Amino acid sequence: MGTATAQDILWPEVELIRNEFPILQQTVNGRPLVYLDNGATTQKPVSVIRSMQEYYTQYNSNVHRGVHTLSQQATSAYEAARHAVAAFIGAHHHEVVFTKGTTDAINLVANGFRKAILKEGDEIIISGMEHHSNIVPWQLICEEKGAKLKVVPVTDKGELDMDAFRSLLNGRVKLVSITWVSNTMGTVNPVKEIISLAHEQGIPVLLDAAQAAAHIPIKVHELDVDFLALSGHKLFGPTGIGILYGKESWLEKLPPYQGGGDMIKQVTFDKTTYADVPLKFEAGTPAICEAIGLGAAVAWVNKIGIHKIQAYEHQLTEYAVAALKQVEGIRFIGEARHRSGAISFLVGDTHPSDVGVLLDQQGIAVRTGHHCTQPLCDRFGIPGTVRASLAVYNITADIDKLVEGVRKAVTLLG
Amino acid sequence: MTIKEQQDRIIEDFEVFGDWMEKYEYIIQLGKDLPLIDPQYKTDDNLIRGCQSKVWLHAELKDGKLVFTADSDAVITKGLVSLVVQVLSGHAPKDIAEADIYFIDAIGLTSHLSPTRSNGLLSMLKQIKLYAVAFQAKSMQN
Numbered sequence: 438m439g440t441a442t443a444q445d446i447l448w449p450e451v452e453l454i455r456n457e458f459p460i461l462q463q464t465v466n467g468r469p470l471v472y473l474d475n476g477a478t479t480q481k482p483v484s485v486i487r488s489m490q491e492y493y494t495q496y497n498s499n500v501h502r503g504v505h506t507l508s509q510q511a512t513s514a515y516e517a518a519r520h521a522v523a524a525f526i527g528a529h530h531h532e533v534v535f536t537k538g539t540t541d542a543i544n545l546v547a548n549g550f551r552k553a554i555l556k557e558g559d560e561i562i563i564s565g566m567e568h569h570s571n572i573v574p575w576q577l578i579c580e581e582k583g584a585k586l587k588v589v590p591v592t593d594k595g596e597l598d599m600d601a602f603r604s605l606l607n608g609r610v611k612l613v614s615i616t617w618v619s620n621t622m623g624t625v626n627p628v629k630e631i632i633s634l635a636h637e638q639g640i641p642v643l644l645d646a647a648q649a650a651a652h653i654p655i656k657v658h659e660l661d662v663d664f665l666a667l668s669g670h671k672l673f674g675p676t677g678i679g680i681l682y683g684k685e686s687w688l689e690k691l692p693p694y695q696g697g698g699d700m701i702k703q704v705t706f707d708k709t710t711y712a713d714v715p716l717k718f719e720a721g722t723p724a725i726c727e728a729i730g731l732g733a734a735v736a737w738v739n740k741i742g743i744h745k746i747q748a749y750e751h752q753l754t755e756y757a758v759a760a761l762k763q764v765e766g767i768r769f770i771g772e773a774r775h776r777s778g779a780i781s782f783l784v785g786d787t788h789p790s791d792v793g794v795l796l797d798q799q800g801i802a803v804r805t806g807h808h809c810t811q812p813l814c815d816r817f818g819i820p821g822t823v824r825a826s827l828a829v830y831n832i833t834a835d836i837d838k839l840v841e842g843v844r845k846a847v848t849l850l851g
Numbered sequence: 852m853t854i855k856e857q858q859d860r861i862i863e864d865f866e867v868f869g870d871w872m873e874k875y876e877y878i879i880q881l882g883k884d885l886p887l888i889d890p891q892y893k894t895d896d897n898l899i900r901g902c903q904s905k906v907w908l909h910a911e912l913k914d915g916k917l918v919f920t921a922d923s924d925a926v927i928t929k930g931l932v933s934l935v936v937q938v939l940s941g942h943a944p945k946d947i948a949e950a951d952i953y954f955i956d957a958i959g960l961t962s963h964l965s966p967t968r969s970n971g972l973l974s975m976l977k978q979i980k981l982y983a984v985a986f987q988a989k990s991m992q993n
Contacts, residue, residue: 466871467870787926788904788924788925788926788927788928789903790903790904790925790927790928791879791925791926791927791928793903794875794927795872795875795927798871798872798875805903806903820904820905820924821903849872849875849876849879850879850926
């Protein structure tokens with residue numbers, strides 16, 4: 438048992454971080470686990486696991502309505518988590534709605550736009566590198582309302598064609614919904630410029646920050662973004678929890694997503710008035726334990742420092758790209774100037790799933806397939822990619838094992 | 852060889868391998884050796900779509916026996932397909948429809964494959980049995 442014990446050449450202290458992740462201390466298929474599927478989900482530090490265990494063992498109770506001690510403790514912890522996430526993204530706490538995750542947050546906004554904003558002939562702008570969760574909700578509402586979905590093309594390097602983006606902006610566009618970081622290619626989009634250009638024409642912007650949150654400092658007020666969605670499980674927190682940030686004025690304007698308990702001011706059979714934001718969007722018993730876990734995850738990231746994480750991952754990504762370039766026949770999908778987190782590639786004629794299976798045999802976890810970005814794969818004319826996605830606990834030894842594992846897989850498949 | 856004998860032969864073949872890497876080497880070789888499907892049958896109608904890779908499966912009746920040809924865009928999948936084709940191709944539709952398929956479990960494939968991949972394999976087996984039932988029904992009508 439046990440993972441790399443040698444100090445990492447880029448950041449010796451990273452070994453201390455690795456020690457906080459029990460799951461990394463195991464073997465898979467007889468080899469020490471090399472976990473490089475962080476774009477799908479990140480592993481959890483003991484502080485997150487412990488916070489969730491404490492909730493269930495010490496103060497499991499429902500929130501907001503109970504007068505008893507446990508309920509008050511649960512409510513305090515739940516709301517403290519909201520404050521923690523708000524501070525993490527530079528928002529006011531009442532601008533943070535707990536959701537099931539990024540997908541749920543995007544659907545919340547889509548549903549609100551369907552009900553309150555969108556009319557026939559309107560347009561929504563997305564990009565060619567979106568995850569399906571930032572495509573399908575907009576397709577659904579556009580079909581229903583007779584609106585049009587406009588797609589910003591992606592260049593051969595895997596960057597957004599910003600000239601095309603500018604040309605798509607017009608008075609009919611009601612929302613721009615774009616990913617901050619591509620989950621497939623790791624491209625970091627110029628979100629400040631996107632927001633600024635859209636705002637010049639009075640168009641609001643939603644950022645899918647699912648792949649950004651664990652890698653890049655987020656300051657929503659500085660960005661002046663209108664909506665931002667992220668998932669807890671991609672930020673060292675639990676699954677089933679995420680947030681939607683919305684400017685207060687927008688959250689006020691959008692109708693409730695779902696009806697139920699805890700989202701109302703008053704209910705009569707004639708009329709219901711709704712609670713203030715954000716509770717207006719949190720019908721029913723929320724994912725209390727998961728929210729608390731997310732609060733702990735944010736605290737853990739703060740302890741390391743997101744700027745430090747960003748700087749280290751930048752070095753690690755450069756190391757990984759340089760190391761993978763040594764593999765004969767490798768072809769990168771996405772070579773953006775600004776990138777973070779994910780590296781996608783193909784080697785020769787090998788199918789990504791074959792490479793993935795053989796890497797798994799060597800204890801190396803990567804993602805293969807279309808990564809829920811089928812239109813992007815179609816754009817490059819490929820069935821999918823092998824994707825290595827990094828997190829702060831990855832080390833250069835992981836990359837070395839990946840390169841060695843890919844070489845072995847390709848030899849076997851050749 | 853009967854379907855049962857074919858399965859027993861495969862189980863025996865897999866017993867010689869020391870670890871799963873060797874088993875995969877063998878599966879890859881099977882994939883490379885699998886005769887390709889006639890391109891005219893590589894159509895959407897014959898496509899079994901999985902999350903990771905594609906499989907094309909064509910069935911035709913020759914002298915009362917159901918013959919399968921197949922292909923995949925991924926070579927490991929193709930090797931797995933090859934095993935299934937070896938076991939079930941060239942038998943009477945009735946025998947295929949009624950066959951008890953146990954070799955996948957016996958060689959440890961079910962527990963070793965990811966759920967996605969093993970679901971794909973099960974989808975293919977299901978499709979083969981459906982063909983067998985359909986051809987059986989057709990021959991009874993005739």
